[in-house]
Amino acid sequence: MVSRVIPVEPFDLVIFGGTGDLARRKILPGLFRRFVAGQMPREARVVGAARSELDVGAFQAMAREAVEEEVPRRDGAELDAFIERLGYVQIDATGEQGWSELAFRMREGVVRAFYFSVAPGLFGALAERLHGHGVAGPDARIVVEKPFGRDLASARALNATLAEHFSEGQIYRIDHYLGKETVQNLMAVRFGNMLFEPLWNAQYVDHIQITVAETVGVAGRGAYYDQAGAMRDMVQNHLMQLLCLIAMEPPARFEPDAVRDEKLKVIRSLDPVEPYHIVRGQYDRSEECPSYRADVDGLRSRTESFAALKVHISNWRWAGTPFYLRTGKRLKARTSEIAVVFKDAPHSIFGVEGGRHRNVLSIRLQPNEGMTLHVTIKEPGPGGMRLVDVPLDMSFAEALGPEAEDIPDAYERLIMDVIRGNQTLFMRGDEVEAAWAWTDPLIAGWEARGDVPKPYEQGSAGPEDAAVLMYREGRKWREIKA
Numbered sequence: 001m002v003s004r005v006i007p008v009e010p011f012d013l014v015i016f017g018g019t020g021d022l023a024r025r026k027i028l029p030g031l032f033r034r035f036v037a038g039q040m041p042r043e044a045r046v047v048g049a050a051r052s053e054l055d056v057g058a059f060q061a062m063a064r065e066a067v068e069e070e071v072p073r074r075d076g077a078e079l080d081a082f083i084e085r086l087g088y089v090q091i092d093a094t095g096e097q098g099w100s101e102l103a104f105r106m107r108e109g110v111v112r113a114f115y116f117s118v119a120p121g122l123f124g125a126l127a128e129r130l131h132g133h134g135v136a137g138p139d140a141r142i143v144v145e146k147p148f149g150r151d152l153a154s155a156r157a158l159n160a161t162l163a164e165h166f167s168e169g170q171i172y173r174i175d176h177y178l179g180k181e182t183v184q185n186l187m188a189v190r191f192g193n194m195l196f197e198p199l200w201n202a203q204y205v206d207h208i209q210i211t212v213a214e215t216v217g218v219a220g221r222g223a224y225y226d227q228a229g230a231m232r233d234m235v236q237n238h239l240m241q242l243l244c245l246i247a248m249e250p251p252a253r254f255e256p257d258a259v260r261d262e263k264l265k266v267i268r269s270l271d272p273v274e275p276y277h278i279v280r281g282q283y284d285r286s287e288e289c290p291s292y293r294a295d296v297d298g299l300r301s302r303t304e305s306f307a308a309l310k311v312h313i314s315n316w317r318w319a320g321t322p323f324y325l326r327t328g329k330r331l332k333a334r335t336s337e338i339a340v341v342f343k344d345a346p347h348s349i350f351g352v353e354g355g356r357h358r359n360v361l362s363i364r365l366q367p368n369e370g371m372t373l374h375v376t377i378k379e380p381g382p383g384g385m386r387l388v389d390v391p392l393d394m395s396f397a398e399a400l401g402p403e404a405e406d407i408p409d410a411y412e413r414l415i416m417d418v419i420r421g422n423q424t425l426f427m428r429g430d431e432v433e434a435a436w437a438w439t440d441p442l443i444a445g446w447e448a449r450g451d452v453p454k455p456y457e458q459g460s461a462g463p464e465d466a467a468v469l470m471y472r473e474g475r476k477w478r479e480i481k482a
């Protein structure tokens with residue numbers, strides 16, 4: 001029922017930054033899983049590229065260790081067969097070393113893809129050399145990791161640099177949230193069913209909540225994170241993409257530009273956010289863990305590790321319906337959820353005793369991917385009409401059984417989409433720029449005001465002010481729970 005695997009065309013995939021954290025934790029293990037699933041053809045080749053002086057054996061040993069760590073259940077022979085397909089080139093993105101060898105390694109007649117899994121400062125240099133050394137022709141694809149710029153000006157500059165060497169159809173800007181099964185299911189639920197779409201508007205929806213909560217802090221990535229903060233690191237990309245998918249108009253077809261045109265319209269319809277509709281927070285120290293400021297080694301840091309916002313979309317479908325976005329680190333549980341909270345029934349025939357009941361459609365991205373529709377029924381038993389809300393629960397694991405384990409993770413799916421040449425789940429340059437154009441004034445606003453993030457307890461749901469953002473309008477955040 002789940003895995004109808006369609007093998008992709010033979011390919012050469014070069015991972016710049018092949019020795020880095022992302023390659024070891026996500027890209028290489030993901031490729032191995034696709035190899036086992038039969039999607040990565042036997043003729044495919046993967047080449048790691050970085051400055052480290054490694055021979056191919058040492059790179060293969062590193063890759064083997066990485067896969068063993070991330071894929072506990074595996075077949076030794078299959079792992080051997082996968083590892084044989086890995087090569088390595090020592091290369092410097094900013095120099096001339098290694099480029100002729102890389103050009104020599106590329107085969108004719110196969111898809112060529114280049115994954116930029118290096119610091120963003122190297123994206124431009126890589127694009128330039130790939131083109132300059134004739135390694136990437138007009139059919140090649142490049143995969144660009146986040147962050148894509150840190151504001152509109154830098155995103156524009158990066159788009160312009162990439163555009164000097166590659167057409168938009170060759171550029172795959174990754175937002176791994178878009179590769180999650182449930183995120184795509186969101187489109188299936190909205191546009192594959194008659195049930196929801198007629199209700200999917202301001203007339204029937206009271207508000208929508210999007211929460212991406214993490215339990216980890218920023219230790220280890222402090223230097224990067226303190227320059228970014230929750231707004232740049234999470235809201236501008238992941239939460240914004242989720243907002244687009246939940247709010248967009250039905251595209252005419254499930255095709256890359258049709259979908260991305262509709263997402264872009266949502267971003268362009270976002271109102272500026274009032275300062276009192278933004279709550280920023282920073283986690284305090286706990287008994288076990290240091291504070292945010294200690295983690296980033298910045299005692300005066302004003303960067304937020306938590307952000308909550310109330311957002312409005314000015315279009316016919318959503319005028320008047322608020323969208324509440326919230327994300328943070330060191331929160332109570334690791335969970336990502338979108339909740340569509342419907343309005344009260346216009347008139348309750350059960351009177352006040354019936355209480356207030358609202359349908360909520362909750363879409364869980366992680367953990368336990370699935371959906372729950374909360375419906376109101378009569379509480380069983382005699383003694384009058386008391387109403388109770390019960391969940392119609394669909395977890396992928398339960399609905400699909402053991403096969404749910406074979407669902408590819410986000411990176412696996414997205415890499416295969418690159419090879420297939422399908423850009424639907426990747427951000428287009430104008431989308432990224434529009435997202436920054438909306439984000440920049442919010443950041444500039446709190447910087448100009450000198451706002452200091454509110455401290456919050458580790459293991460909580462964020463600062464109290466975030467709860468107040470909802471309470472003052474008679475609404476409530478959904479509980480953050482795993």
Ligand SMILES: NC(=O)c1ccc[n+]([C@@H]2O[C@H](COP(=O)([O-])OP(=O)(O)OC[C@H]3O[C@@H](n4cnc5c(N)ncnc54)[C@H](OP(=O)(O)O)[C@@H]3O)[C@@H](O)[C@H]2O)c1
Pocket residue numbers: 016017018019020021022023049050051052053091092093094116117118119120122145146147
């Ligand atoms: N790690 C994650 O979970 C994650 C999540 C989302 C996005 N990202 C993004 O993914 C990218 C990679 O992140 P990462 O965590 O894997 O970084 P990382 O662990 O620091 O790895 C960086 C890689 O780049 C290579 N490198 C550095 N300078 C180079 C140069 N001049 N020429 C060629 N290779 C060079 C490094 O190898 P050598 O030192 O041997 O050259 C290493 O393989 C970044 O853009 C990051 O923002 C990462």
